Amino acid sequence: MQIDLNSDLGESFGKYKIGLDEEVLKQVTSANIACGFHAGDPTVMKNTVALALQNQTAIGAHPGFHDLQGFGRRKIEMAPAEIEALVQYQVGALAAFVPGHRLHHVKAHGALYNLAAKDRQVADAVVAGIKAADEQTVVYGLANSELIKSAKAAGMKFAQEAFADRNYEADGSLVSRSKENAIITDPAIAAKRVVKMIQDQAITAVNGDVLPTAIDSICVHGDNQAAISLVKRIREALTKEGISITSQL
Amino acid sequence: MQIDLNSDLGESFGKYKIGLDEEVLKQVTSANIACGFHAGDPTVMKNTVALALQNQTAIGAHPGFHDLQGFGRRKIEMAPAEIEALVQYQVGALAAFVPGHRLHHVKAHGALYNLAAKDRQVADAVVAGIKAADEQTVVYGLANSELIKSAKAAGMKFAQEAFADRNYEADGSLVSRSKENAIITDPAIAAKRVVKMIQDQAITAVNGDVLPTAIDSICVHGDNQAAISLVKRIREALTKEGISITSQL
Amino acid sequence: MQIDLNSDLGESFGKYKIGLDEEVLKQVTSANIACGFHAGDPTVMKNTVALALQNQTAIGAHPGFHDLQGFGRRKIEMAPAEIEALVQYQVGALAAFVPGHRLHHVKAHGALYNLAAKDRQVADAVVAGIKAADEQTVVYGLANSELIKSAKAAGMKFAQEAFADRNYEADGSLVSRSKENAIITDPAIAAKRVVKMIQDQAITAVNGDVLPTAIDSICVHGDNQAAISLVKRIREALTKEGISITSQL
Amino acid sequence: MQIDLNSDLGESFGKYKIGLDEEVLKQVTSANIACGFHAGDPTVMKNTVALALQNQTAIGAHPGFHDLQGFGRRKIEMAPAEIEALVQYQVGALAAFVPGHRLHHVKAHGALYNLAAKDRQVADAVVAGIKAADEQTVVYGLANSELIKSAKAAGMKFAQEAFADRNYEADGSLVSRSKENAIITDPAIAAKRVVKMIQDQAITAVNGDVLPTAIDSICVHGDNQAAISLVKRIREALTKEGISITSQL
Numbered sequence: 001m002q003i004d005l006n007s008d009l010g011e012s013f014g015k016y017k018i019g020l021d022e023e024v025l026k027q028v029t030s031a032n033i034a035c036g037f038h039a040g041d042p043t044v045m046k047n048t049v050a051l052a053l054q055n056q057t058a059i060g061a062h063p064g065f066h067d068l069q070g071f072g073r074r075k076i077e078m079a080p081a082e083i084e085a086l087v088q089y090q091v092g093a094l095a096a097f098v099p100g101h102r103l104h105h106v107k108a109h110g111a112l113y114n115l116a117a118k119d120r121q122v123a124d125a126v127v128a129g130i131k132a133a134d135e136q137t138v139v140y141g142l143a144n145s146e147l148i149k150s151a152k153a154a155g156m157k158f159a160q161e162a163f164a165d166r167n168y169e170a171d172g173s174l175v176s177r178s179k180e181n182a183i184i185t186d187p188a189i190a191a192k193r194v195v196k197m198i199q200d201q202a203i204t205a206v207n208g209d210v211l212p213t214a215i216d217s218i219c220v221h222g223d224n225q226a227a228i229s230l231v232k233r234i235r236e237a238l239t240k241e242g243i244s245i246t247s248q249l
Numbered sequence: 250m251q252i253d254l255n256s257d258l259g260e261s262f263g264k265y266k267i268g269l270d271e272e273v274l275k276q277v278t279s280a281n282i283a284c285g286f287h288a289g290d291p292t293v294m295k296n297t298v299a300l301a302l303q304n305q306t307a308i309g310a311h312p313g314f315h316d317l318q319g320f321g322r323r324k325i326e327m328a329p330a331e332i333e334a335l336v337q338y339q340v341g342a343l344a345a346f347v348p349g350h351r352l353h354h355v356k357a358h359g360a361l362y363n364l365a366a367k368d369r370q371v372a373d374a375v376v377a378g379i380k381a382a383d384e385q386t387v388v389y390g391l392a393n394s395e396l397i398k399s400a401k402a403a404g405m406k407f408a409q410e411a412f413a414d415r416n417y418e419a420d421g422s423l424v425s426r427s428k429e430n431a432i433i434t435d436p437a438i439a440a441k442r443v444v445k446m447i448q449d450q451a452i453t454a455v456n457g458d459v460l461p462t463a464i465d466s467i468c469v470h471g472d473n474q475a476a477i478s479l480v481k482r483i484r485e486a487l488t489k490e491g492i493s494i495t496s497q498l
Numbered sequence: 499m500q501i502d503l504n505s506d507l508g509e510s511f512g513k514y515k516i517g518l519d520e521e522v523l524k525q526v527t528s529a530n531i532a533c534g535f536h537a538g539d540p541t542v543m544k545n546t547v548a549l550a551l552q553n554q555t556a557i558g559a560h561p562g563f564h565d566l567q568g569f570g571r572r573k574i575e576m577a578p579a580e581i582e583a584l585v586q587y588q589v590g591a592l593a594a595f596v597p598g599h600r601l602h603h604v605k606a607h608g609a610l611y612n613l614a615a616k617d618r619q620v621a622d623a624v625v626a627g628i629k630a631a632d633e634q635t636v637v638y639g640l641a642n643s644e645l646i647k648s649a650k651a652a653g654m655k656f657a658q659e660a661f662a663d664r665n666y667e668a669d670g671s672l673v674s675r676s677k678e679n680a681i682i683t684d685p686a687i688a689a690k691r692v693v694k695m696i697q698d699q700a701i702t703a704v705n706g707d708v709l710p711t712a713i714d715s716i717c718v719h720g721d722n723q724a725a726i727s728l729v730k731r732i733r734e735a736l737t738k739e740g741i742s743i744t745s746q747l
Numbered sequence: 748m749q750i751d752l753n754s755d756l757g758e759s760f761g762k763y764k765i766g767l768d769e770e771v772l773k774q775v776t777s778a779n780i781a782c783g784f785h786a787g788d789p790t791v792m793k794n795t796v797a798l799a800l801q802n803q804t805a806i807g808a809h810p811g812f813h814d815l816q817g818f819g820r821r822k823i824e825m826a827p828a829e830i831e832a833l834v835q836y837q838v839g840a841l842a843a844f845v846p847g848h849r850l851h852h853v854k855a856h857g858a859l860y861n862l863a864a865k866d867r868q869v870a871d872a873v874v875a876g877i878k879a880a881d882e883q884t885v886v887y888g889l890a891n892s893e894l895i896k897s898a899k900a901a902g903m904k905f906a907q908e909a910f911a912d913r914n915y916e917a918d919g920s921l922v923s924r925s926k927e928n929a930i931i932t933d934p935a936i937a938a939k940r941v942v943k944m945i946q947d948q949a950i951t952a953v954n955g956d957v958l959p960t961a962i963d964s965i966c967v968h969g970d971n972q973a974a975i976s977l978v979k980r981i982r983e984a985l986t987k988e989g990i991s992i993t994s995q996l
Contacts, residue, residue, distance in 0.1 A: 013815070013816065014816040015765065016760065016764075041816050043330065043334045045334070045338065046333075066567065068761060068815070069564065069761040069788050074574050075574070075575040076575075077572045077573040077609070078568075078572060082291070082292050085290075085292045085346075086291050088295065088345045088346060089285065089294065089342045091345055092341045092343070092344050092350070093341045093342040093345070095344075096341020096344070096382040097337060097381070101341070101350065132346070133345040264516065265514035265515075265516060267514065315816065318539050318813065319512060319823070320512055323824045323825060324823070325817070325821050325824075326822040539832075541828065544831075544835065580789070583788075583793040586844060587843060587844075588840075590843020590848070591836045591840040592839070594840070594842070594879070594880040595835060595836075599842075599848065
């Protein structure tokens with residue numbers, strides 16, 4: 001039994017710093033590196049790739065809407081062809097910094113991730129952009145989402161991810177951040193839950209429903225010390241249960 | 250005897266249109282496609298690459314400073330490491346749209362081109378960025394410039410370019426656009442001059458000095474009908490003299 | 499009987515040119531000048547204000563979403579407080595270029611205009627931003643829209659505008675550009691229709707419904723020669739009917 | 748005897764946070780608020796103005812080059828007319844958020860500040876932009892700089908500022924940050940030095956030269972706790988010496 005741990009990285013921009021990249025890179029197996037549209041800039045990207053290589057963390061692109069002010073969390077109404085080009089551009093830009101120019105994976109960010117999870121047309125555009133830029137890479141997406149279906153249909157490799165600290169609705173979507181029970185704040189519960197999801201290959205929704213799901217990767221965060229502690233706790237719990245932590249999907 | 254004709258393309262942005270790309274692509278052998286920093290956007294890049302492929306024009310990246318308002322023509326004071334990353338990013342972004350993800354060439358734009366022609370530190374940064382993104386591509390630069398020296402030193406392929414419609418100083422630099430005799434406006438003179446430069450493998454400066462120069466490519470423009478006419482005239486003059494027009498450097 | 503003619507202006511950006519500003523300024527009485535977010539830049543704004551002053555055209559701000567690539571036509575999901583600040587900023591920026599720093603009017607652009615026409619929360623945010631920046635200015639909005647209701651409720655002066663070349667649905671909204679009958683292309687019909695709307699103080703929808711509407715201003719365009727011709731034709735028709743053309747609302 | 752203490756504020760952007768604004772606002776008498784070009788965004792500006800009003804801190808605009816990635820610290824080669832419009836725009840944008848739309852002062856940021864200190868043409872452009880946007884405001888500038896001369900020549904009010912933690916060359920310019928002795932790191936020395944500058948109305952350069960200078964304001968920082976401590980220490984030293992701290996120039 002095995003699992004990948006992925007985290008968003010390289011979200012600083014110019015003088016602006018976000019994220020404890022050096023620390024979280026020691027804990028995760030896959031890095032989703034921002035590509036300069038919602039966060040990151042060429043220099044940050046270059047440095048983050050170098051840091052990931054030092055830590056032998058698998059490198060992925062993390063494309064988002066072109067909206068630094070909104071950190072890629074605001075939906076921008078774009079035509080599918082525009083979204084495809086948007087993704088293709090960002091994947092290529094990050095690949096330029098990686099030896100061999102091949103990426104382990106691509107994971108959409110923020111509002112683009114959420115849209116692609118629910119809207120098949122957006123999902124298809126995202127997958128088309130990824131495929132055009134790197135046919136061999138792995139498409140990361142919310143487990144059971146439209147994006148995963150789209151990746152399958154396009155013949156792309158894919159990885160289904162689950163969130164360590166987020167609750168799920170009965171339809172497999174994340175409980176909206178605007179609701180009280182969106183986030184699991186107790187690290188002990190989160191760690192236990194991660195182990196259970198992997199062992200059961202299922203997600204338990206807030207209403208108690210059990211959604212059978214092949215989970216390949218767990219998304220964790222590195223924004224602050226509490227987040228880092230949570231990742232360490234999850235690693236301990238996984239190791240204790242004999243679940244190996246690896247980006248070899 | 251042979252020569253390449255190159256032109257800047259894909260300089261539109263969103264609703265804003267610049268350049269008669271469809272027409273000039275029928276005349277030139279190499280396209281320098283803007284990469285979204287001084288001009289171009291992901292959609293424009295995708296469409297311009299498709300158009301170049303249709304015309305069997307060799308595709309190159311045209312990275313510039315991140316300054317849409319200034320169209321990349323304003324010098325921005327950046328550290329060499331920043332310039333390297335800036336170039337690497339843009340080359341990768343354009344490569345994403347090209348089948349096989351390899352570019353025929355890379356030519357810096359505007360203020361970055363001019364700086365890299367004169368300042369070896371900037372030249373080295375530009376070449377390092379290009380090499381990191383694509384080791385096999387050809388570095389285009391002003392003939393006899395620091396950029397060409399830098400490309401040689403880095404073991405990169407390079408192409409020396411001359412301008413059909415610009416006068417030269419005795420040191421091989423372009424006469425500044427702020428001077429009256431910067432531009433050659435008579436198409437007949439420009440066409441004749443291009444042929445002579447190639448046959449003599451030399452550039453004649455405004456003071457009469459002859460600068461021996463191996464010229465690989467001629468830079469032409471496609472901004473308006475007069476520019477297109479000039480390119481056609483140059484092609485006719487070249488063909489008449491038995492000089493073949495090709496991007497096979 | 500009187501009417502104002504308004505047009506969007508100052509939509510160029512850096513080297514990118516859009517719109518026949520010099521020509522359309524001779525025909526209209528109110529100029530909606532882009533504020534640098536969806537179009538325009540500080541230099542373009544300064545020059546456009548100078549041109550409007552020369553033509554004694556009333557000057558208004560034309561704020562939009564921060565999206566140059568999408569020309570402000572793509573909806574960006576923003577919180578009301580963010581929209582308020584977005585509008586307030588742009589109104590102040592344009593006012594800086596106007597003698598006395600007071601604007602004749604403010605008209606939202608593109609996707610922001612459309613959203614504010616239908617969504618009262620967005621409308622309230624737009625009006626709050628305008629009011630905070632200039633309490634005395636006139637809020638321009640689609641006749642019968644939520645924006646007009648919001649301006650009324652806020653105690654702001656307002657002007658209801660109708661479109662010379664657009665068809666209307668029975669609910670007073672514009673027929674979507676994605677539909678075939680969105681645009682009235684025959685100048686004779688458009689001119690006649692404008693006169694009728696003003697004389698009847700009513701808009702006739704595509705289904706024949708008559709919507710009584712106090713119309714203060716007609717929106718016209720200056721993108722190309724056909725647009726300029728249409729404006730001239732409308733002016734002739736108005737003059738012939740004794741309707742005076744003025745920005746004095 | 749009196750002095751103003753000014754600090755740069757509102758330098759956050761979207762999700763990115765910089766500066767301990769709430770704390771430094773309790774210590775200073777004048778706030779230089781970023782205008783969205785090198786830092787800040789409309790929402791940050793609105794909130795920062797509100798915070799300054801709560802603390803009865805005098806509000807000024809802090810315009811810079813349009814370069815978020817470089818935080819306005821990279822010189823961008825712009826024509827004087829472009830710089831004038833750049834400044835005018837930003838001053839107006841900030842004024843929109845201030846009750847009455849009048850600003851206490853305007854202080855250029857970073858590379859624009861440094862350029863305007865040394866280059867009279869740039870200084871004149873900055874002053875022209877400020878004057879066009881607000882004729883009554885006070886131009887803040889490096890003591891003895893070209894900017895101060897330009898403000899005088901334009902008939903604008905001005906305030907000469909000195910830096911608490913920076914050493915000076917014999918010509919009155921700041922010792923470059925690239926030199927070892929650029930920054931005064933010992934808070935005791937910095938505080939003592941500030942008092943001496945004000946009492947002597949003179950700056951002592953690194954070579955011992957004494958430059959007679961009427962100092963109106965001291966620039967302090969709020970980036971971190973050490974900076975806040977330094978400001979507190981300076982306030983104590985000033986108060987002890989009976990120097991009143993006020994923005995009433």
